[in-house]
Amino acid sequence: MEGLVPPLIVPGVLADALLWMYLLVWVVFAVYGVHRIHLIRLFRRRDRDPRPPLAGTEFPHVTVQLPVYNERYVVNRLLEAAAALDYPSDRLEIQLLDDSTDATREIAAHKVRELRARGIDVAHYTRERRDGFKAGALQHGLERAKGDLLAVFDADFVPPPGILRELVPYFADPRVGVVQSRWQYLNRDYSTLAQAQAISLDGHFVIEHAARMAGERFLNFNGTAGVLRKTCVRDAGGWQSDTLTEDLDLSYRAQLRGWRFVFAPHVLCPSELPVEMNAFKAQQHRWVKGSIQVARKLLPVIWRSRVPLHVKVESSFHLTYNVAYVFLLVLSLILYPVVLARYRSHSVAYAIADTVLFLIATSSILFYFGYAQRETRRDWLKQLRFLPLVMSLGMGLSVTNTRAVLEALAGHRSPFQRTPKFRIERRGDRWRGKRYRAPLDGWALLEIALGLYFAWAMITLAHAKMYAPLPFFVLYLAGFLYVGVLSLLHARVRS
Numbered sequence: 001m002e003g004l005v006p007p008l009i010v011p012g013v014l015a016d017a018l019l020w021m022y023l024l025v026w027v028v029f030a031v032y033g034v035h036r037i038h039l040i041r042l043f044r045r046r047d048r049d050p051r052p053p054l055a056g057t058e059f060p061h062v063t064v065q066l067p068v069y070n071e072r073y074v075v076n077r078l079l080e081a082a083a084a085l086d087y088p089s090d091r092l093e094i095q096l097l098d099d100s101t102d103a104t105r106e107i108a109a110h111k112v113r114e115l116r117a118r119g120i121d122v123a124h125y126t127r128e129r130r131d132g133f134k135a136g137a138l139q140h141g142l143e144r145a146k147g148d149l150l151a152v153f154d155a156d157f158v159p160p161p162g163i164l165r166e167l168v169p170y171f172a173d174p175r176v177g178v179v180q181s182r183w184q185y186l187n188r189d190y191s192t193l194a195q196a197q198a199i200s201l202d203g204h205f206v207i208e209h210a211a212r213m214a215g216e217r218f219l220n221f222n223g224t225a226g227v228l229r230k231t232c233v234r235d236a237g238g239w240q241s242d243t244l245t246e247d248l249d250l251s252y253r254a255q256l257r258g259w260r261f262v263f264a265p266h267v268l269c270p271s272e273l274p275v276e277m278n279a280f281k282a283q284q285h286r287w288v289k290g291s292i293q294v295a296r297k298l299l300p301v302i303w304r305s306r307v308p309l310h311v312k313v314e315s316s317f318h319l320t321y322n323v324a325y326v327f328l329l330v331l332s333l334i335l336y337p338v339v340l341a342r343y344r345s346h347s348v349a350y351a352i353a354d355t356v357l358f359l360i361a362t363s364s365i366l367f368y369f370g371y372a373q374r375e376t377r378r379d380w381l382k383q384l385r386f387l388p389l390v391m392s393l394g395m396g397l398s399v400t401n402t403r404a405v406l407e408a409l410a411g412h413r414s415p416f417q418r419t420p421k422f423r424i425e426r427r428g429d430r431w432r433g434k435r436y437r438a439p440l441d442g443w444a445l446l447e448i449a450l451g452l453y454f455a456w457a458m459i460t461l462a463h464a465k466m467y468a469p470l471p472f473f474v475l476y477l478a479g480f481l482y483v484g485v486l487s488l489l490h491a492r493v494r495s
Contacts, residue, residue: 015341022338025327026357032324033364035317040371042211050213050264052169059091060171062164062227063147067097067137069130070436071155072104073423074272078155079111083120086161087168093146094122097137099130102435132241133416134223139239145230154224156272156421158186166267167227177232177259178221178251180209181267186425187275193486194273195386196393197280199369206372208318209263217314218255218307223247225269232259243297244416245290252298252315256305275424275431277486278440281400283419288322288401292408295319325394325401332398332450332476336457339469358472365391388475396479399447440491447484451477 064082068075075096082094094115098108105126112124125141132139142150149171153159163181170179182205188198212219221228223246233239236254243249255261274280302315366387373380407414420436423429454477458470 015337018334018338019341021330022334023357025331025334026361028324028327029361030357032317032321033361036364036368039207039211040368042215042217043207043371046210046214050262051266052172059088060149060168061091061093061147062087062149062151062168063093063095063141063145063230064151064153065095065097065138065141065145066153066155067099067134067141068104068108068155069099069134069137069418070102070104071100071421072102072107073434074155074421075104075108076111077158077423078153079108079115079122081158081160082153083115083118083122084161085159085164087164089119089121091147092121092164094120095141095145096122096124097141098124098126099133099137100126132239134418135239135241135246138246142230142233142238148230150228150230150233152224152226152228153269154271156419157224158270158272159225160269163225163267163269164227167264170262170264171227171229173260175258175260176229176262177236177254178226178228179262179264180219180221180226181269182206182209182263182265183222183225184268184270186270186272187429188273190273190275190424190427190429192386192389193277193280193393194275195383196390197273199373199383199386199390200393202372202376203369205263206265206375207368210265212314212318213261213263215310215314217311218252218318219261219263220248220251220318221261225271229259232257235259241416243290243293244286244414245294248291248294248319249297252294252302252319256298256301256307272421272424274419275422276420276490277483278490279420281397281483281487282417284397285400285404286417288325289404289408289414291319291322292405296408296411322401323405325398326405328395328398329402332395332454332480335469335473335476336453339461339466343466362391389478392475392479392482394479395476396447396481396483399443399450399480400483403443437491440487444484444487444491447480447487451479451481451484454480 064085066078066082068078071078079094079096085092096108096112098105100108109124112122115122123144125144127137127140130136138152149168151159151164151167167179167181170176183201185194185198187194189195209219232254233250235257236250236259239246240249251261274283299316299319303312369387369390370380370384373383377383422431422434422436424431454473458473458477461467461470461473
């Protein structure tokens with residue numbers, strides 16, 4: 001049997017170091033896995049009828065803010081949806097906060113003139129310089145807003161007509177600073193990539209938001225499809241652009257000031273998911289890097305504050321969760337030599353520890369996403385077949401997202417890269433050949449190389465009749481090759 005073991009020799013001291021590192025990785029995964037189960041427990045304690053009291057006759061003035069930057073394919077759809085909102089016209093203002101540098105500005109100007117001719121109060125604000133990116137645009141609009149409330153919708157969203165009438169009544173409570181709706185997806189069934197994104201986002205919205213509200217923890221405004229009280233934004237210090245997730249930053253600053261955030265899970269706002277891999281990776285990089293930037297900025301403030309201990313602990317989990325991508329990448333690099341070292345050690349204790357930690361970490365992820373599907377879809381059993389893809393996609397993204405974490409920890413600043421939208425609403429819609437090519441960098445080659453490394457490792461392990469680790473290796477192999485190859489293909493076919 002020894003002759004069948006792959007010929008990889010790991011020095012004893014290095015092998016011990018790898019084994020301890022391997023154990024540390026799984027401990028970290030297990031801790032975050034237990035936290036996911038804790039969120040589900042809080043979720044089950046939630047108010048199952050979170051609707052506000054019936055609205056009175058008073059309607060506060062609302063300013064609808066639409067931040068856009070080079071969105072020629074969707075800007076008209078966004079403006080038409082805003083103009084169709086069912087709200088008293090004398091108490092509704094629309095701001096198009098347009099930082100575009102291409103034909104979007106002319107397309108938008110034409111539509112704005114058309115809407116004004118129909119008697120709709122819409123203003124088209126442009127800036128010569130994109131200072132502060134989206135945060136700067138929102139702050140620019142805040143300073144000119146007539147409304148007491150601010151409703152924000154990004155260019156990839158299509159707010160339904162009744163969304164303001166459903167969200168505004170929550171503000172009858174003067175402590176409420178923000179109300180967030182639940183995202184829905186126009187193109188969920190467009191591709192396996194879209195399916196995986198939808199399942200991942202469902203976990204965030206269905207479980208996390210509801211759990212944090214039920215447990216009286218801090219929750220976040222997601223930057224779009226929600227309504228904010230103008231005095232809350234000002235009291236928190238306004239929109240700030242020193243992180244890439246200005247929404248998460250504002251959310252924590254506002255709640256530290258005592259404002260209450262509300263999640264309205266029954267209010268759905270359709271959106272368009274990225275369908276091109278490089279655009280999706282750029283979005284993930286921005287979200288991950290921004291969350292770690294907010295952690296660096298605000299976690300010390302949170303722990304020095306007088307908020308309850310359970311709020312501080314949950315905030316720490318929430319803001320540091322993306323550090324797990326670093327451990328995912330580390331695991332990909334040490335997994336093969338550790339498997340060989342385990343095989344040679346014949347240690348029962350190690351095998352038991354590995355099994356327990358592996359089951360805690362992986363089963364909690366599957367249960368978490370599966371539970372979210374059960375709560376939202378009648379066909380949730382069919383959706384379970386996508387769960388291995390969700391896990392594998394997370395592994396494939398570990399290169400991009402580890403870069404994001406390390407850049408944030410190092411204090412590296414980078415511009416806000418918006419996610420291109422192509423008005424993909426159903427199967428058959430085409431994005432190829434359209435503008436807004438998401439740039440391809442050389443990291444896709446590393447992803448493919450890691451996929452090929454796992455293919456080689458699986459062959460050698462199978463040759464040695466070491467079959468037990470192969471299913472986990474398959475997840476890494478599929479994830480790296482899916483992300484890397486699709487990045488190349490999507491870059492190649494774009495004009």
